[in-house]
Amino acid sequence: MTLWLIQPNQKRLRLIDPSFHPRFYVQGAEPRLRQLGLELAARARVHCAMAEKFSIWDGQPVRVLEVTVHHPVQFASIARFVRRYDTRFTLYNSDLMLAPLYCWEKNVFPLALVDVETARQDGPVIRAIECRDDEWALDYELPPLRTLQLRLEGLSLVDPQHGRRGALLAEIDGEEQVLEDSDQPVAVGVERLLRAHDPDLIVTEWGDSTLLPSLMRQAQRLGFELSLNRDRTPVGRSRSRSYMSYGRILYKGSSTTLSGRLHVDLRNSFIAHQCELDGLWELARITKLPVQYSARTSTGTGISYMQMETAYRDGTLIPAQKAEPESPKHPGELLLADRGGLVFPPRLGFFENVAELDF
Structure with a gap:
């Protein structure tokens, strides 16, 4: 994973973090999963092992094959191979962006203040990175961007x-x-x-x-x-x-x-046009999406990635190609369930100095 940092002396650094190995999960019949693990190990630098994670649908633990990819650039291609290998497999965490995955694993986020320990190999590499910032802070220092x-x-x-x-x-x-x-x-x-x-x-x-x-x-x-x-x-x-x-x-x-x-x-950029650059910086910090991607995507995508981070930290499997239809509901159930994110019954009357909160 490539990171760009600005040092206190204003020097710009391009660093490689070789410790980042993204993972995805495969659910299916265990004999087929073990056969898949052998096939993947013969094709690429991966580590495959059976693991137990939680289903997003019922919260119950399920047995899955954990596939750890040594080279992040091969992550998408290996996931595509598994999808073609057996269409009966169900893949999880396989279509996530690598940048937020890195942030989730290392507990950092875009534009954050960090401490970095480096070493020299073929080039400067990261040995350790630690965040010295809080994405939910209201008053924070931004990098000195030219x-x-x-x-x-x-x-x-x-x-x-x-x-x-x-x-x-x-x-x-x-x-x-x-x-x-x-x-x-x-x-x-x-x-x-x-x-x-x-x-x-x-x-x-x-x-x-x-x-x-x-x-x-x-x-x-x-x-x-x-x-x-x-x-x-x-x-x-x-x-x-x-x-x-x-x-x-x-x-x-x-x-x-x-x-x-x-x-x-x-x-x-909807966010930069409507909320200027300060709004864009805030969105990138709390969603952990890359700044340039945040500028060109919807706030809904950012919220989805915040939800997926919560699932990731809870050990809950994140379905690939998330298009699961909603289960049928009785009209009474639908009325109770589909009321938006939060509903406040308003106080009746005429009021001055009222603030409106739109999502």
């Missing part, structure tokens, strides 16, 4: 993909610069700012779908690679998609995520 802001000149509400074009405005350390191709290629100017200031956070408007992809294409035409990442890994790109939710068809834009830096697109 911020680069990028946006196009003109109306920010208009998507540049719909024809709006203008000079690129770049702001860092309170100083704003105008970058235009008439002076030098804009990608060259952005590369100069990245190398000179080495920002930790890049805040854009329409950066996911337009700005950063356009800059990367221009840099490629000019024969160099834009230093958006701090390491040699490729820039993360996901395609846009449409999906159905509560009877509505919703659109989720494409995303551009970075390694060693944070990229937040204010036009593709």
Whole structure:
């Protein structure tokens, strides 16, 4: 697992934690599970052992095969192999994101203050990590992030993909610069700012779908690679998609995520747009989801991961592909059971200075 840290002397560090070995669980007939364990051990660096966990459906203990994966990058592919190996198997904890899994195991969270003991192997590695912070604290110190802001000149509400074009405005350390191709290629100017200031956070408007992809294409035409990442890994790109939710068809834009830096697109982030960056920091801390993922997902996903952390700590199995339908209920049972998260019968009357709490 790769971690990026900021030291008190402002030095940025890329560290590897080789002690993180994620686990998932398989339920099925024990002879088949033991055969699966032998098959997996012959294919990859895994450790398989029978274990007892609790069922989420009835709270009773169940016997499952615990599969510990030595290399986290193989976690998803090994889970897919098990799913194909025998369709009668039931998998648990197999489709969870690795970053929150790491946080649950090490008792840390994004943007936390930590003590780290390191050693040298092929590169700097983590020998021990201990959190010196509380995700539920109301008053906390944030890392000293150097911020680069990028946006196009003109109306920010208009998507540049719909024809709006203008000079690129770049702001860092309170100083704003105008970058235009008439002076030098804009990608060259952005590369100069990245190398000179080495920002930790890049805040854009329409950066996911337009700005950063356009800059990367221009840099490629000019024969160099834009230093958006701090390491040699490729820039993360996901395609846009449409999906159905509560009877509505919703659109989720494409995303551009970075390694060693944070990229937040204010036009593709509900939480950052509605609650600004302070709201995003708070969400990432308490949900333990990566900051860039938190910026682009719903608060419901964050709440689900908080519930799954509770299940993880209780030893309760978390079903893969969680789509279990609700069991049929009598109308009276449904009325009592489906009343929302919490219902307060209001006091009748006319009142002043009333606060409204919306989830």
